[in-house]
Amino acid sequence: MVVFAVARKDTTPFDGQKPGTSGLRKKVTVFAQPNYLHNFVQSTFDALTADKVKGATIVVSGDGRYFSKDAIQIIIKMAAANGVRRVWVGQNGLLSTPAVSAVIRERVSADGAKASGAFILTASHNPGGPHEDFGIKYNMENGGPAPEGITDRIYENTKTIKEYLIADPPDVDTSTIGVTSFTGPEGQFDVDVFDSTTDYVKLMKSIFDFESIQRLLTSPKFSFCYDALHGVAGIYATRIFVEELGADESSLINCIPKEDFGGGHPDPNLTYAKELVARMGLGKSSPQDEPPEFGAAADGDADRNMILGKRFFVTPSDSVAIIAANAVQSIPYFSSGLKGVARSMPTSAALDVVAKNLNLKFFEVPTGWKFFGNLMDAGVCSICGEESFGTGSNHIREKDGIWAVLAWLSILAYKNKDNLNGGKMITVEDIVLQHWSTYGRHYYTRYDYENVDAGAAKELMAHLVNLQSSLADVNKIIQGIRSDVSKVAEADEFEYKDPVDGSISKHQGIRYLFEDGSRLVFRLSGTGSVGATIRVYIEQYEKDPAKTGRDSQDALAALVEVALKLSKMQEFTGRSAPTVIT
Ligand code: VG1
Ligand code: CO
8 A cells, every 4th residue: 555644834825715605716827826725625624623534534526627637636635634534536526516415415435434525626607727717615514515604714714824734645546436545644545436427316316207207308209408518417417318318319418528618608597508598499590400398508517407498498486486386296205295495585586486375484595505404404495496597405405407407307297297199298388387377477687797896896785785774765766767666665685594503694685675576686796706796686576477478678677777777887887788697
């Protein structure tokens, strides 16, 4: 066995190593500076209790973006030096974020050990490559992102760090499955490279009825297209949709993971998933072939999903509501009922209406998946989602892009079980229209202003908070902008008290709540790597079934105008249009 030595290296703090909504995300050029990654990793080890490090098993993997290979070798050496007993690495360093969560929760080593946590290497939906983003986050024993108590401690450590520990074993070949063992001052240390898909596929098979999905996917009356945008979802899509469920290989596009995502933006929305959008007949020009019945896309680390029907877009807020409304009949895992449902604050209230109708416990949490975990651990939440193309359930503690697609396929399979051999197929669009006619429709849009000046963004937010001191004044301004919108009934900054551990999160978004149920929400993104991104969330509820079929941007035009003028968007940022509209 190769013997390694451990060294203590002097270092000095870097500014700005504060984890955001989902870990630390910076340009590769920042991460590649000497000691930058090392400082963050040591600060993380030091923020954990000793039993989670000494003698523990940890996972290290990610979406395979540029710089991941270097980062994995560094983290392995630092783990060895900090007394970790064993590191699990997905083959080629690849594991989707949901697969990491599954591995932490489900995988057991030959000697019965389970993982106590994971370093996930991804900047998710942000582009990758030598001049783009890298990211790192730590997940805990329950498979979910570290809570704020831990990320705050990590950040504090990064401000005072003086040294880190690193060992000198040779690099491990992560392309070959197998265990490599070393001996260090504290005994044996193993690096176990394993198949990236096995644990995850096993979990999916325990949740869904693969046979009924296979009947749908292989039926001549159904067609399917999945776009991984060159992210890590590609390896799971190939294994699950093609090898397990019999879909044709030609139904997968961009399913070979690439370090730079083929130069694209691995964000599954109508702007960035261009190829899929065109194939589904939603682009500007009509496609050459008849579009497939069902389309879906994932982000870089495969925790997000976009769901499309033929020439039809399903908003993520509607998607989670529709999954919740249909889960018990369509998905075996939920057949005994749902424990409750939850959404992030800016997500539309479509899920609230389902919860009310089905008499389910309901929770509204701040943006970011970490807040759902406590509810799930406490057994009060089964299905949850965010407007940002994130949907998931208590099978793991991350959002799960492939799970969401399997959930939709299950609903389609259930509704069409008698139609595959004759009869008219029920489409994605039919399901959504039926949902609106039962529950009403939440018109919804999000405007993103990416990479604006950070100072200007702060001023805009401060302006919106100041306005909240007088509702009468706000209403006067709004009526001056558009007299045809309803009145603001309440305006505040969203604050959340976790019902499980009592912790309080403040300043989680500025809200304007209107008398007719409409909402305007303003937030600063916590996942960008340069400048600031302002997000504006605009929502309006329509109960009248005769009025649920309008074009969404038309229906929301008045509220959009109010949002942009009330916030003085152009004055503060100089932007006359958003970067992305979803
Ligand atoms: C964004 C989304 C949020 C999501 C987060 C991480 O955060 O709005 O809903 O949980 O990204 O998703 P922010 O702070 O930029 O608004 V992922 O797929 O980037 O890990
Ligand atoms: Co992601």
